[in-house]
Amino acid sequence: MTFTSYTSQASNGRPGPAPTAGRREWIALAVLLLPCLLVSMDVSVLYFAVPFLTAQLEPSAVQQLWILDVYGFVLAGLLITMGALGDRLGRRRLLLSGAVLFGLASCLAAYARSAEMLIAARALLGVGGATLMPSTLALIRNLFRDAHQRGKAIALWSAAVAGGIAVGPVLSGVLLEHFWWGSVFLVNTPAMALLLVCGPLLLPEFRNPAAGRFDLPGAALSLAAMLPVVYGIKEIARDGLAALPVAALVVGLLAAVGFVLRQRTARHPMLDLELFRHRGFSGSVLMNLLAMFAVVGCAVFFTQYLQTVRGMSPLRAALWHMVPSLVVGGVAPLSAALARRLDRAYLVAGGFALAAGGFLWLSWLETRSPLWCVLGGAALYACGLVAVMSLGNELAMGAAPPERAGSASAVLESGTELGGALGMALLGTIGSAVYRTDIRGALPVGLPARAADAAHETLTGALAVAARLPGRAGSALVAAARDAFLHGLHAAVLCAAGVMAAAAVLAVVLLRGIRATVDATPGEGEAAGEQEAAGVPAPAALN
Numbered sequence: 001m002t003f004t005s006y007t008s009q010a011s012n013g014r015p016g017p018a019p020t021a022g023r024r025e026w027i028a029l030a031v032l033l034l035p036c037l038l039v040s041m042d043v044s045v046l047y048f049a050v051p052f053l054t055a056q057l058e059p060s061a062v063q064q065l066w067i068l069d070v071y072g073f074v075l076a077g078l079l080i081t082m083g084a085l086g087d088r089l090g091r092r093r094l095l096l097s098g099a100v101l102f103g104l105a106s107c108l109a110a111y112a113r114s115a116e117m118l119i120a121a122r123a124l125l126g127v128g129g130a131t132l133m134p135s136t137l138a139l140i141r142n143l144f145r146d147a148h149q150r151g152k153a154i155a156l157w158s159a160a161v162a163g164g165i166a167v168g169p170v171l172s173g174v175l176l177e178h179f180w181w182g183s184v185f186l187v188n189t190p191a192m193a194l195l196l197v198c199g200p201l202l203l204p205e206f207r208n209p210a211a212g213r214f215d216l217p218g219a220a221l222s223l224a225a226m227l228p229v230v231y232g233i234k235e236i237a238r239d240g241l242a243a244l245p246v247a248a249l250v251v252g253l254l255a256a257v258g259f260v261l262r263q264r265t266a267r268h269p270m271l272d273l274e275l276f277r278h279r280g281f282s283g284s285v286l287m288n289l290l291a292m293f294a295v296v297g298c299a300v301f302f303t304q305y306l307q308t309v310r311g312m313s314p315l316r317a318a319l320w321h322m323v324p325s326l327v328v329g330g331v332a333p334l335s336a337a338l339a340r341r342l343d344r345a346y347l348v349a350g351g352f353a354l355a356a357g358g359f360l361w362l363s364w365l366e367t368r369s370p371l372w373c374v375l376g377g378a379a380l381y382a383c384g385l386v387a388v389m390s391l392g393n394e395l396a397m398g399a400a401p402p403e404r405a406g407s408a409s410a411v412l413e414s415g416t417e418l419g420g421a422l423g424m425a426l427l428g429t430i431g432s433a434v435y436r437t438d439i440r441g442a443l444p445v446g447l448p449a450r451a452a453d454a455a456h457e458t459l460t461g462a463l464a465v466a467a468r469l470p471g472r473a474g475s476a477l478v479a480a481a482r483d484a485f486l487h488g489l490h491a492a493v494l495c496a497a498g499v500m501a502a503a504a505v506l507a508v509v510l511l512r513g514i515r516a517t518v519d520a521t522p523g524e525g526e527a528a529g530e531q532e533a534a535g536v537p538a539p540a541a542l543n
Contacts, residue, residue, distance in 0.1 A: 029143065036133070070123050071122045071125050073126065073230055075133075078130035082098075082131045083410025085406075088207060095135035098128045104124075106125065108120075112182075142405060155390045159328075166321065225255040225258075228255070230418065232246065275400060280511065281396050284396035289422075294427075295382075297420075304460075335386075345511035353384070366486065395511065434487050436484075466478045
């Protein structure tokens with residue numbers, strides 16, 4: 001297969017501007033957005049299905065937690081490994097292999113006959129997702145050499161990822177209204193089949209022939225670092241400080257130190273640590289981590305507010321939760337267009353400032369606040385943070401040479417996974433601590449110990465206890481619990497606003513004057529030579 005849709009403007013024997021992509025590349029982008037949408041949907045698609053699969057499979061409490069979490073754990077743990085593998089084996093090959101695995105694992109999950117089988121299928125979905133996400137972003141880096149076009153393409157990629165997370169619960173709710181719980185997994189298979197048909201026709205192969213042998217010890221250390229860290233953070237957010245999650249954090253951090261030392265001394269490292277010397281890359285990874293910290297950390301409060309404070313059904317809450325996402329849809333392309341005229345550092349800082357304003361807005365929420373007030377604050381912070389992540393993705397991928405795009409995109413994705421886990425842990429802990437402090441004095445005298453513990457832990461538990469209390473006692477507990485939850489929400493969003501304000505200052509300091517792309521390097525020429533070997537002409541020859 002030969003790509004002929006690039007155009008080059010070189011003249012007089014001098015290197016011209018970066019070749020621009022044509023219709024074929026944009027169609028290829030549409031194909032690449034399919035796995036992005038589905039992988040991000042799978043993060044949230046089980047939210048409504050849990051009661052249905054629990055009734056059939058009867059998992060224990062621990063198994064239910066693993067059904068929900070194992071996908072994210074495996075995905076986070078394997079991102080760096082799969083990104084490096086794609087640089088060596090070929091990004092299209094890894095993408096298509098991941099699509100096969102993702103489709104088969106989806107079928108296995110849909111027809112699981114036991115909790116153990118579903119946990120295994122969800123783990124395989126995590127493996128497949130880890131191959132898909134870095135491959136798609138790396139292929140975009142190679143397909144779109146022109147910085148302006150690449151900015152638009154990455155903006156669309158970012159919008160697809162954000163849209164998938166928002167659409168997941170709604171699609172799950174709609175499917176469960178008409179089909180059995182396994183349908184939330186089977187929806188993946190047609191899209192993966194389409195990717196397998198269109199991918200070989202539209203996507204060129206890219207690999208780095210100078211990458212050397214795959215670093216197995218480095219892969220083991222990266223897995224040993226990410227898995228325990230993400231597990232420890234999530235468990236601490238859920239159950240507080242305990243010996244096992246703290247030990248997991250320590251083990252993960254020690255493995256991370258070992259990974260860095262290994263990458264410094266390995267003959268063919270998985271990850272080129274020199275990338276972090278480029279402010280455009282390291283700064284963007286940090287900006288995305290901070291943005292995802294706020295997105296994930298506050299999303300839980302927003303969902304609970306709609307369901308437990310305003311009394312919405314899960315499906316209705318998910319539908320209203322989509323409204324800010326609809327507003328956000330045009331933000332990523334708009335930020336890419338503005339980046340052609342303004343310094344990206346100020347745009348990123350503006351995105352953080354907008355998010356801080358949205359969080360401050362939400363700090364005024366009350367039980368009877370108008371719904372537009374809730375949605376307006378959520379739309380503000382979502383718009384700001386989507387702009388930040390879109391521009392951060394563009395800067396990071398532009399800073400990475402094309403032959404290292406796989407490992408660079410994997411680091412970027414790992415940063416967002418870690419940021420989300422930290423946000424859930426820290427902001428969730430702050431909100432829970434305020435709730436528990438406030439509700440303690442509102443519990444009725446003489447309440448049984450088990451009921452008091454349930455009401456003290458969560459708003460959902462308090463509402464369940466209140467439903468069993470007579471008359472005014474139940475109503476008083478409901479009002480007190482909702483007020484306590486709102487105070488916890490206020491504390492969490494004020495903390496998020498402070499982090500966003502600090503991030504805005506950091507963005508100006510770290511990213512000011514950074515260009516969206518790096519100059520060609522010898523490695524880029526080597527990668528281009530490999531493209532020709534795979535049937536894809538090098539950019540300079542694509543006319």
